[in-house]
Amino acid sequence: MSEARERRAPVSSIVLGATQEDTEDSADGGVLRPAEELTALRAGSVLPGTRLEIVRWLGQGVAGVVFEVRHLDIERRFAAKLLHAGHNEGRARRFRAEARMLSQLGSPWIVEVFDFREYADGRSMFTMELLEGPSLSASCEGSGVEVGRWFAIARQVCKGLADAHAHALIHRDIKPENLVLTRDAQGRERVKIVDFGLATLIGSEGTRRCGTPAYMAPELYLGLELDTRVDLYCFGATLYHLACGQLPFMGESSAVVCRAHVERSPEPPSSHRPLPPELDAIVLRCLAKVPQERYASAQELEAALIEAQLELGLSTAVDDLPVPELDDERRRARLERGLKALRDQQWHARRRRRRRVRGVSVGLAAALALVGGLGLRARAQTQAQLDAIVDAELRELEDRAHAAGDRARWVYPSPDDPEGDTAYRMVERIEGLDSARARVSGARLREQFSTTLVGLGDTYWDADGGRGFAREFYTQALLFNPDHARAGSRARLRPAVLAQVREQASTGEFSREELLDVEVLDSLADPDPAARQRGLDGVLASDRLSSREAAKLERLREDIEAEAEAEPEPRPAMAAAVIPGPVVDSATDETGETGGTETGELDAPSEDETGTSEANDADSVREDLLRSARRAYASGRRKAAERLYTQVLRDHPRDLDALVGLHRINFDSGDYQDALDYAERAVKIRPRQGRLRIFAGDACMKVRDYGCARTHYEQAAALNHARARQRLELLGTKG
Template structure:
């Protein structure tokens, strides 16, 4: 029996029926306890006597509620109606299903890839938990108003390792989207979901289903025997050929011929998406441009990865100083590390006219470096060479490669280009290798590399006490320790400041030293004018480093100078278009500007490309500010897990719980932080964030303690009042005044 408006299930009040499926009716409702909209799915009364249907419904609920991912529908509650009908309450999303969207016609290639990529991300999470959806189709994919895709209806999900309610020989699912093994009633695994996603992607691109017929029998025959019409003929996009290859592999008849996992399918979609970036990138025809890819390690022990990256980065830095030559920054170029794709496709994705790739082989003190410069337009080599030298000749080899590239491109360059000789030349070659290892770990800090970076920089300094670059790297490392309160900020400052001062005394024109000084003044000293001066000096000394304008934009955003911040961040994006970190900080700037939908979009892009902590932090923050609580919680919990439950991230999650009305969960975070504070350093700011919706007075006291501790993230006090209500407390405003952040302009939409 259908539920009427005004009926209640638990704490939920029914408003209207909004849909129905084979396993239940869907209602829009309000959870009156937490004052949030929900969707209620009720198992039909006539099916309640069917124990198999009941078990399958409960299996759906358990499967879906065990998953925690932004691309999977959030389940809140499972219960019984007064007449013993089963129901579950789930998040309600404003938007439309993909089925409704496709009723208006096929999608553009870029939009189709974005939707498929989000589905693949959700499936990656589900499959890792041993859960197969078995019914991926447009009707089960909800597209929220902000473009976030949610996988719905795990009604026929099969949990690996449980009693199989879907007996072999019984085909469950929607026939048009079923895999060959599924229509035959055979046992299935995650490959069935990959097939279904391939069918959905084909339909998004062409507006047609690849396997069709008038009756189920003809559809099944088509799935088992027919080959779909060529997809490339259905789109005029230059990306059509690339995406066609992805669809064709997903639709291989034999499961083992498809992608081995949803993650590999996602990686393939990301490579196609990179080509779409080139479509909006500045035209490379305006002048010569180059991407320097990480060199391959050909050594027998495969232990020279850091050296390969270092050589490529040194060449990249040298070329970046040549007038008239556009050089893609490290993060974007190194995004293709280990990829075996066509160089022409990589070049197109990066918007460059040429690509440099190479290899390194070491044996004892012998070094062999090969390098080749490839023309993106036709894939032909413009120049190549091999260098067999002693290991201590590495600097000369780097210079010679750079000079050969410039000579090759000379006709297209303006004036008489000159290569600046490599500056990082310590007398001790072992110190140089340690410095390169530190740089590699610095860029891999998501995997715990920060402490390794510190160790390598310190060892390099022990061997070469006058190594300015190593001091600058060490100062930047300690600045990040202070930012995330891995070390108390005052301790981090005591380490970072002497290091940066030593770097500048050794080389007063070193851009990285001024970049480190900017971080120390911004994050640890709260010297806003001094930080701005340092970042500006660094940009003038090295206008091609994208991280410098990124951090300058971060500073300016927190000072309320939004237009200047967005200009700096736009320059960082131009220099490094594929950097997830740049996108994450740009998202933060958009938050300060009050442009929340744009912030969500750019942070979601960052997470798709590289699920790093910075991107997850900003995305969870903006979701919460925009009252997208389910998404904020899911993203915040992923952040906490990924960062190893770092206290500052736990504090953010506690505040997100509180804003969503889940004060019990927020209180649990407070208890965890209190327990940990008895045996380790926990910043007071983390406690203030976590506790502001639990005990406001205690939270304010923690905020004052955070000022005394100089917790770095207090710099966000003035710019994030919309997120943290306690920031408007008179005692918090007094802190703002002491920090000179009390009179910030605060633009809003």
């Protein structure tokens, strides 16, 4: 159907070339009459043996002709594809196979076949859904499509290919002309795969060269055994064309182009227009000459597309589509969480736009109210009456602030009520009142809430596995009291990051994913030990935490249980409504930091596992530890590697290999702030080593400190590091 759409011609009617041998109707009217008895098939004609009236000719391809038809009884419109007269048996067999295969797929991403009819002379016809939109050919013109639309189209085609491959079918001719754009009920762009005329079964040999040279996989040209990765290559060539408006290979003849697919490596799409490196990597992997070097399946390709999209922070029109089925359930869960965060981000953006519209209306209402209000104030008998109005509002806001604090809603609202009160927003509203009492109340509440939060941070700082959660409490404390020394030294947030959190706290524009991530803090703040344990059990059972975070929380839960058995009384600092004084341990220095390792980052001191004596040579021990750490890291035993690298740092605080190793372990585990700390310690030791600047910049990107990232990437560029310019270009897209 799609090739017909691309080859329209001003033909007013077509006569089906029936031969003299087509002499008689069958009893059910399914045989074509001889040509001299046939009326020319034009608009208004009825296809023989059917209730289908021709509306218009859509076009024709190698195999057959395609009409738009209307069912006379139910008024529904279809596309009807008829095999050409004078066909050979092989073509008829493929035509029947195409109809049969399409009818079995039942995929929303592939054109649907409804009926099949075979006439006595061997010619066939099948009806399929009528797709009103154009193919992707027009979208490939110019300089390519917008990046977000590129990702949306790519994911939909992956789903169609996955459905076809699940039925052991290989399309063999994926190209822009065979990808048709439609609209769903909400008006959103959808893509469907059409024309399975060259499709074959998995495991077939490509004994017959077929396909379109501009998009043809090497194994199709060479006649090798085929698997589903043939389609991934053809699709990669299509994605290349769609991204930059250029084909991966050009030539004077089809043979030249086909040989290029076999022998030459394409330039990346970004050589034709500025594009993210993630897009280049996906397309070039699809275009690998050896099938084993491509993505293993359409599902793996779609997963890579989602990961690149999340890395770019890019929202698309299809973020509500389900993620593909993957063997790695944890990876699948990460993709689901990431897409959910993007949807939440879009939801907040729409809400901001609605607020702006409402703001105009509110502004007009306020102007009208002001006119009436002037008269009201003029009638006020005394200033005391006006003060009473402000005091009443102040008391209400104070009550709401305390109520939010009692529910542990100091900064973050509930994910089930993102518009709900938080203590921070109530304090800001109090400070906005034109009253000296309000200013005093705001300062008092800030002190109360920051003290409570610092107390919670102190409670968990030295607990096994508790340090990361303590930092979250210290961060919230800094929003109320930016000058708190201990909270500042332990939270270790850069000013730009703290400013971003403060902006989110003021507007309440946290994503649902962010609110779910901090729910564990609600449980940790609960003064009731039993309720606290139930809450922590629920968080652990939800599987929302990374394996590293879950391990830390499990250790912390056990530590809390052990302490509760030793001392059944609840800790004062745990009560949200209680305002404890600052906790200062006798072993801390003036900044409140505990003694121990140089970084103060480890949950607990590591034990010496080497069993070496003091007589051993220090350098030899160091090298042994580093070798063991590298082997542990390479085999996936990150915890063991972390312990070994930490042992090295204990005796060699400036050891670059250990710092880089710990940076990588924390980066891989998602502990990006710790990863940044290690990278920056390494940078201080070797400021002119470009790779260390890249490590630090990448960690800055993960904690959203883009100014920090830019500084490190620019330093790496000045040191002529190969990846620095690429990183800076990506940073430019982050704004």
